[in-house]
Amino acid sequence: MITNPVKRPMVLKARLPLPRPRNIGSRRPRWGPLGAARVTLPAVSRSYHVTTFGCQMNEHDSERIKGMLESLGYAEAGSRSDADLILFNTCSIREAADSKFAAHLGEAKRIKREQPGTVIGVGGCWAQSVKEEVFARFPFVDVAFGPGQVHKLAEFLTSDSLTAQGFFEFEGFTGHLPAKRARDFQGWVQISVGCNSVCSYCIVPSTRGREVSRQPGELVEEIRRLADDGVREVTLLGQNVNSYGRDLPRDCRITFSELLRKVDAVPGIERIRYTSPHPKDMREDVIRAHAELPALCEHIHLPLQSGSSPVLKRMRRTYTRERYLDRVALIREHVPDCALTTDIIVGFPGETEADFAQTLEVAEAVGFDGAFTFIYSPRRETEAATMPDQVAHEVKVARMERLVEVIQRRARERAQRFVGRTVEVLVEGPSRNDPSRLRGRCRHNKVVNFDGLGEPGDLVNVEISAATSQTLSGEASLLARAAG
Numbered sequence: 001m002i003t004n005p006v007k008r009p010m011v012l013k014a015r016l017p018l019p020r021p022r023n024i025g026s027r028r029p030r031w032g033p034l035g036a037a038r039v040t041l042p043a044v045s046r047s048y049h050v051t052t053f054g055c056q057m058n059e060h061d062s063e064r065i066k067g068m069l070e071s072l073g074y075a076e077a078g079s080r081s082d083a084d085l086i087l088f089n090t091c092s093i094r095e096a097a098d099s100k101f102a103a104h105l106g107e108a109k110r111i112k113r114e115q116p117g118t119v120i121g122v123g124g125c126w127a128q129s130v131k132e133e134v135f136a137r138f139p140f141v142d143v144a145f146g147p148g149q150v151h152k153l154a155e156f157l158t159s160d161s162l163t164a165q166g167f168f169e170f171e172g173f174t175g176h177l178p179a180k181r182a183r184d185f186q187g188w189v190q191i192s193v194g195c196n197s198v199c200s201y202c203i204v205p206s207t208r209g210r211e212v213s214r215q216p217g218e219l220v221e222e223i224r225r226l227a228d229d230g231v232r233e234v235t236l237l238g239q240n241v242n243s244y245g246r247d248l249p250r251d252c253r254i255t256f257s258e259l260l261r262k263v264d265a266v267p268g269i270e271r272i273r274y275t276s277p278h279p280k281d282m283r284e285d286v287i288r289a290h291a292e293l294p295a296l297c298e299h300i301h302l303p304l305q306s307g308s309s310p311v312l313k314r315m316r317r318t319y320t321r322e323r324y325l326d327r328v329a330l331i332r333e334h335v336p337d338c339a340l341t342t343d344i345i346v347g348f349p350g351e352t353e354a355d356f357a358q359t360l361e362v363a364e365a366v367g368f369d370g371a372f373t374f375i376y377s378p379r380r381e382t383e384a385a386t387m388p389d390q391v392a393h394e395v396k397v398a399r400m401e402r403l404v405e406v407i408q409r410r411a412r413e414r415a416q417r418f419v420g421r422t423v424e425v426l427v428e429g430p431s432r433n434d435p436s437r438l439r440g441r442c443r444h445n446k447v448v449n450f451d452g453l454g455e456p457g458d459l460v461n462v463e464i465s466a467a468t469s470q471t472l473s474g475e476a477s478l479l480a481r482a483a484g
């Protein structure tokens with residue numbers, strides 16, 4: 001654990017002093033959206049603590065935040081109370097995420113009362129959704145920034161500004177910022193930001209704005225750099241990855257499947273994943289790419305949301321139950337063994353027992369390998385929040401239990417197809433329940449716990465002997481051990 005060796009004296013002055021790296025002078029870094037700052041700053045004994053809520057996009061932004069802070073001379077602290085800079089990268093997709101964050105913010109407030117020099121920052125979607133209001137509601141917050149504003153945090157920390165500041169205009173991608181990856185051999189790459197869909201329950205279009213795709217050349221360059229740095233698996237991120245490219249200038253416009261081909265061609269990249277595609281944009285060329293590209297994994301996360309066409313219509317998902325099932329059939333035709341996972345919302349306004357029964361039917365029929373299931377949560381300024389016939393909480397909870405039973409049973413049944421097979425596992429480290437075993441993921445994105453030898457980042461062939469709804473279990477194959 002890295003602790004903060006030098007605690008600043010308590011100065012009871014609003015927002016003073018900021019934990020700025022000393023001796024920067026005129027060499028202040030500027031991370032604009034286009035130009036990458038590469039200024040080496042003197043080491044300083046400042047520390048940060050980042051708490052991340054929500055999706056992989058946020059996890060990825062936090063890697064950028066950490067990388068950027070470390071190039072400013074900050075070190076990661078083991079706990080909030082040891083940090084000079086306490087940051088929250090927030091989510092606002094569901095109400096539960098908001099209230100969880102509010103509780104953590106209360107702890108930060110207490111720390112700041114005891115150590116007034118501590119700087120508190122709030123970034124991400126929740127910050128974007130409330131904007132300047134954050135300072136009125138939480139006067140102890142020093143800096144707030146939206147998802148497209150990560151680089152502004154560095155400018156704030158290295159500026160002479162003594163007043164609280166908010167940065168909320170989207171300016172660019174974080175791709176040029178340094179990143180502190182959680183695992184050396186896995187990298188996330190944001191291919192687009194924002195979303196042009198208008199799903200009536202979703203706050204994302206208002207927090208992350210219209211869809212903007214990154215230039216393919218820039219993406220391939222970033223992935224090459226990751227591969228040179230030891231990354232074997234990349235996950236392409238976007239709110240709707242498979243509508244990628246439509247907004248690009250004509251001279252560099254390519255489709256999502258063409259981008260997949262370019263990534264597949266990068267030497268050293270052995271696994272490609274992406275999340276999330278939208279069923280309305282899941283075309284045959286993307287599905288075929290799964291059958292044709294060696295690095296593209298046999299797993300598709302295809303959010304269903306509801307199995308009832310009338311509910312899908314009110315959700316403004318722009319596909320029907322039949323179109324969804326047709327996409328599943330096409331996937332299974334081209335890649336019969338492909339793992340399918342999904343997102344499902346229960347208790348959307350007006351969802352009747354008959355609508356819900358249709359969701360259960362689709363879950364039974366498809367047999368998902370896994371699912372994220374959500375209780376519908378009204379979000380401010382979304383169309384669905386004011387729709388009539390909001391479903392009672394007890395009804396939502398009861399439906400959720402029934403849905404989880406079907407999802408888990410079908411996932412357990414589907415997982416049995418792996419028993420007796422040998423799967424390739426990318427080792428992540430020791431198993432969580434039994435540290436004498438190893439844990440990793442196979443190409444189908446199932447967690448695999450196994451007996452055998454391997455280092456994080458190794459690819460090991462594992463013979464599967466047992467399967468539950470969530471995990472596979474086995475032993476490194478004799479051949480793999482002989483080769484090792």
Ligand code: SAM
Pocket residue numbers: 055093094201202203204238239240276277278303305343344345374375376377378379
């Ligand atoms: N863009 C992706 C898509 O269209 O599937 C996912 C975005 S969202 C971060 C992840 C999931 O959160 C959604 O697929 C949906 O199931 C769920 N979600 C979004 N808004 C919600 C709400 N208001 N209540 C409950 N679940 C919600």
Ligand code: SF4
Pocket residue numbers: 195196197198199202203204205239240278
């Ligand atoms: Fe939200 Fe719909 Fe866009 Fe996904 S596609 S981010 S659910 S608006």
